[in-house]
Amino acid sequence: SNxxxxxxxxxxxxxxxxxxxxxLEGGEEVADSIKRIVSAGIPVMGHLGLTPQSIYKFGTYNVRAKEEAEAEKLRRDALILQEAGCFAIVLEKIPAHLAQVVSQSLHIPTIGIGAGPHCDGQVLVMHDMLGINNEFSPRFLRKYLNLHEQITGAVQQYIGDVKSQDFPNDKESY
Known part of the structure; x- marks a missing residue:
């Protein structure tokens, strides 16, 4: 079995x-797996809303659970994941009011990414918040640095130093 x-x-x-x-990403469809894994002593965090694997299913990174039927399924799935033994649930790219309702209905913490301010905690992908990928900029992302510019500049300087034969110099050679 699965x-x-x-x-x-x-x-x-x-x-x-x-x-x-x-x-583990998913709701009711992964609940039996979560129960088995948790019963073996392995802690499991759930993940609902936009999940990285769902890009292949839905074809986009659009906000999830905007329609009432999908929102109701997400609310149900959150309770099912809690009952299955998850110690927390990531809520990704769902409406803030839905994240608040879900968070208030659970006794385990919720961690939001693009889910508004009402989750118990927040997470961003480090590469995104540090601005390493210049082309990825969803509405929920606050970039704290622009490392893309710094990295690009450093690589260009390195290439220039190699081409001009300034690198490596005598101090950088054995």
Whole structure:
């Protein structure tokens, strides 16, 4: 069964990586797998809303759960994940009011990414918040640095130094 494969994969991941927990994307459809993994002593964080794998299903990175039927499914899925044993749930790119309703309905923490200010915690991808990828700029992202410019400048300087034969110099050679 899928939950057998999920459990075997979870055990392998934990043994080989030294990780402390797993994050599983999906709702009711992964609940049995979560129960099996948690019962084996492996902590699991859930992930609802926009999930990285859903780009292949939906074809876009649009906000999820804007329609009432999808919002209701997300609310139900959050309760199912909590009941399955998740220690927390990531809510990604969903309306802020929905994230607030979900957060208030659970006794486990919610971590928001593009889900408004009412989650119990917030997360951004470090490469995004540091401005490493200049082309990725969703509405929820606040860039704290523009490392793309600095990295590009440094690489261009390196290329120039190599082409002008300034690098490596005698001090940088053995």
């Amino acid at each position: 939950s057998d494969v999920a459990l075997a994969s979870a055990i392998k991941i934990m043994k080989e990586t030294g990780g402390h927990s797993l994050k």
